[in-house]
Amino acid sequence: MSQNPAKLMIGLPKGSLEDATLGLFARAGFPVAKSSRSYRPSFDDPALDGRFIRAQEVARYVEHGFFDCGLTGQDWVKENAADVHEVCELVYSRATAQKSRWVLCVPEDSPVRSPKDLQGKRIATELVETTRRWLAGHGVTAEVEFSWGATEVKVPELADAIVDITETGSSIKANKLRIVDTLMETTTVLVANRKAWADPAKRAKVEQIALMLRGALDAQHMVGLKFNLPKASLDKVASALPALRNPTVSPLSDPAWVAVETLVDNRLSREIIPTLKANGAEGIFEYSINKLVR
Numbered sequence: 689m690s691q692n693p694a695k696l697m698i699g700l701p702k703g704s705l706e707d708a709t710l711g712l713f714a715r716a717g718f719p720v721a722k723s724s725r726s727y728r729p730s731f732d733d734p735a736l737d738g739r740f741i742r743a744q745e746v747a748r749y750v751e752h753g754f755f756d757c758g759l760t761g762q763d764w765v766k767e768n769a770a771d772v773h774e775v776c777e778l779v780y781s782r783a784t785a786q787k788s789r790w791v792l793c794v795p796e797d798s799p800v801r802s803p804k805d806l807q808g809k810r811i812a813t814e815l816v817e818t819t820r821r822w823l824a825g826h827g828v829t830a831e832v833e834f835s836w837g838a839t840e841v842k843v844p845e846l847a848d849a850i851v852d853i854t855e856t857g858s859s860i861k862a863n864k865l866r867i868v869d870t871l872m873e874t875t876t877v878l879v880a881n882r883k884a885w886a887d888p889a890k891r892a893k894v895e896q897i898a899l900m901l902r903g904a905l906d907a908q909h910m911v912g913l914k915f916n917l918p919k920a921s922l923d924k925v926a927s928a929l930p931a932l933r934n935p936t937v938s939p940l941s942d943p944a945w946v947a948v949e950t951l952v953d954n955r956l957s958r959e960i961i962p963t964l965k966a967n968g969a970e971g972i973f974e975y976s977i978n979k980l981v982r
Contacts, residue, residue: 697737
């Protein structure tokens with residue numbers, strides 16, 4: 689258990705998720721400082737303490753109570769069969785803002801077309817136990833061996849197939865592999881120790897962190913738009929303008945004009961701003977937001 693019960697102990701993922709996690713915490717209002725050789729993060733919130741540890745191990749240490757909560761992948765929670773409380777999903781990863789997939793891959797010219805074709809074959813993966821359970825569900829007996837990395841290069845010489853994680857599929861194509869099936873989708877999750885979750889003070893702190901992390905994620909593709917608009921154009925513009933509910937409309941000193949403010953997906957603003965201009969909008973400006981709490 690935590691050596692200092694007054695602090696919430698949080699496990700942060702070391703490795704591929706580390707930079708993305710630190711960026712998310714900073715946007716959420718919990719900046720984390722660390723030295724290059726330290727596994728102990730420094731929080732500006734005196735209620736927090738923690739450690740950097742491999743994502744593969746976070747759920748196990750949360751279950752055992754060394755951490756009160758932690759960030760890891762749903763895949764590693766399942767792989768470790770960890771008995772933890774899942775507080776929320778946080779859909780981000782090292783490269784994209786989408787879920788990743790664990791996929792069964794073979795060389796492009798392999799005769800394997802379905803899980804049944806793997807009977808008696810050898811499969812290399814980091815996700816050993818999950819792969820074994822998945823094969824058993826298909827009635828297949830195969831040799832599953834742990835891969836320490838560079839899994840894509842192990843077929844066909846060292847293994848008949850691999851189970852590996854992918855975000856975009858680019859690495860699979862680059863290594864001339866073919867996806868046979870998907871074992872599971874996965875994303876980052878915030879998990880809590882069940883005893884800590886039952887503690888009102890610790891649960892409140894975990895829920896605060898979850899709220900702010902989700903707010904930072906929800907804001908990452910959103911921008912605010914504010915502009916002045918002839919009142920006569922308001923109905924036409926408002927009906928086509930995306931917003932969480934309705935745009936905010938405020939009167940100006942000139943009764944023929946109104947000020948309008950809304951939130952939009954930043955990937956749509958390039959289409960929306962010219963439309964606003966064409967409908968007589970003036971003083972259009974776009975601004976970034978750090979958090980969006982729905």
